[in-house]
Amino acid sequence: MSLLEEVKWAGVIGAGGAGFPTHVKLEAKAEYILLNGAECEPLLRVDQQLMALYSDEIIRGFAAAGRQVGAQKALMGIKGKHREVIRQMRERIAALGQEEFVSVKELPDVYPAGDEQFLVHALTGRVVPEAGIPIQVGCVVVNSETALNIYHASQGKPVTEKYLTVTGDVPRRLTVKVPVGTPILDVLRLSGIEDFEEYAVIDGGPMMGPVLQNLNGFITKKNKGFVILKKKHPLIRKKTVKPEQAKRINRSSCEQCRMCTDLCPRYLLGHNMQPHKMMRSVAYSLENTEEQKMAFLCCQCNLCELFSCPAGLYPKAANLSIKQRLIEQKIRYQTEKTEFSPRTVREHRLIPSKRLIARLGLHDFDQPAPMTAIALHPAQFSFSMSQHVGAPCTPAVTVGQHVQAGEPVGQVPQSSLGAAVHASISGTVTECQSGAVVIKGD
Ligand code: SF4
Ligand code: SF4
Secondary structure (H helix, E strand, O other), rough: OOOOHHHHOOOOOOOOOOOEEEEHHOOOOOOOEEEEEOOOOOOOOOOHHHHHHHHHHHHHHHHHHHOOOOOEEEEEEEHHHHHOHHHHHHHHHHHOOOOOOEEEEEEEEEEEEOOHHHHHHHOOOOOOOOOOOOOHOOOOEEEHHEEEEEEEOOOOOOOOOEEEEEOOOOOOOEEEEEEEEEEHHHHHHOOOOOOOOOOEEEEOOOOOOOOOOOOOOOOOOOEEEEEEOOOOOHHHHOOOOOHHHHHHHHHHHHHOHHHHHHHOHHOOOOOOOOOHHHHHHHOOOOOOOOHHHHHHOOOOOOOOHHHHHOOOOOOOHHHHHHHHHHHHHHOOOOOOOOOOOOOOOOHHHHHHHHHHHHHOOOHOOOOOOOEEEOOOOOOOOEEOOOOOOOOOOOOOOOOEEEOOOOOOOEEOOOOOOOOEEEEOOOEEEEEEEOOOOEEEEE
């Protein structure tokens, strides 16, 4: 099998949270392949530990992906504060004889250093066009855990496990490897909390992750971590405001100071994203659709809502509601410009992670979450058929069938975008409906 076929068979997807099927990304031809090792979401500790624990595998997977896309250079982006990880990576790149092709570049400890467009600029000096993707400037980006999974795929191992940080206002903070399909509650209880009545759980990082409405779900290949906080924590209150309430507050309180725009990472890259103008549109019910099209340029990093706005308003929500309305009217953003360059003030306006963490009220929880070997033994596992961008998988098994760990349980429909799903344990299929395959372990 070629690497592309191996990656496709293994069901590798973007492990940074986006879930785009990796084999499709690697079909492109690019000048650079970039490793996203920024892990810029506060409190999450997955990628930095994987790069330390599995340096060789990540370098090999990354280099193989780079050769697949025909890259001339393979650049790893890791925050300069992870000195030991960088030192080790450089040593192993040399030991593996890859220094002609692979190198490490240091990233600043700012948010959102892991945004693909931020990363492309930090590593290559190029700016992805408005509403564009990295391949338009000759780059393909893969996350560290994705590179590890590409290596595993090249060794015939499908994606059946997920690395997750469990952290927040909890007695025990840790990072674990768990089988895909494990009940989320079993993972959350590793934090030392048994009763979640007083707690809310953020699915992913505190900036971009949504608050889980239901803790009875199952781990998918897209999960990256859980941040557990008391329901009364200001971040949870802010994240659980209903859209109607946000709209009402936005209408009455925006003073047009434009801090949301001045600190917006997409605006600073030279794009025309100006959230204060979206707030004005909402406040005065303006119908200037030409100007409102800029709502498509938002990457939903949440910096405007959770850091920039001095009045605690919801500019991202204003963007989203305008964008939704434009989509319904079949209106899209189109740029005439082809060249973009960052605004001259940009380097003075980047937000240090420490300041962001303090503003979020997470300073006390910004603690290590060491990789810990833990074996969970749930009675049953559930494998969602929609763990990726694209069409849901169709079940490849039937009720009563016995499957071995690593066997496919979901296959991509013919001619569709998607990623196969594999059993993470051996057992018997007990259900095969509602978009999921349920397996009772042996
Ligand atoms: S949303 Fe907040 S930051 Fe933006 S212009 Fe209004 S008051 Fe200023
Ligand atoms: S969420 Fe706010 S700060 Fe982030 S890109 Fe969108 S408008 Fe800019």
